Amino acid sequence: MNIKGIRIVKGKAWIICFVDDFSKDIQDKIRNKLSAIFHGVSEVNSSPDFYSYKNTIKSFIERYDTKDEDTKKGIIAELLAHLLLDLLYTDHKSISILKIRKKEV
Helix, strand or coil, X not given: CXXXXXXXXXXXXXXXXXXXXXXXXXXXXXXXXXXXXXXXHHHHHHCCCCCCHHHHHHHHHHHHCCCCHHHHXXXXXXXXXXXXXXXXXXXXXXXXXXXXXXXXX
């Protein structure tokens, strides 16, 4: 796998991915996979219009904006982890869903 902006270092039992540049390649891959990562593949497949990129990004931002800076960093790290795991291990699928809980008011 080769994604412009990401440098991958592999060991026998580990992989480290460095995001050196938030390239258009990374942005495109996020755009293509965000709905499935955020809602789950089966949800997106069952109602693709409802779980469109536009609707997903709106939900994502609504939840993301309410979080503190450390939590925001964790959310982005988890998003990238889901994206990269799916791209690095094509014979495996992530079943976790990146559902950010709304902040209690």
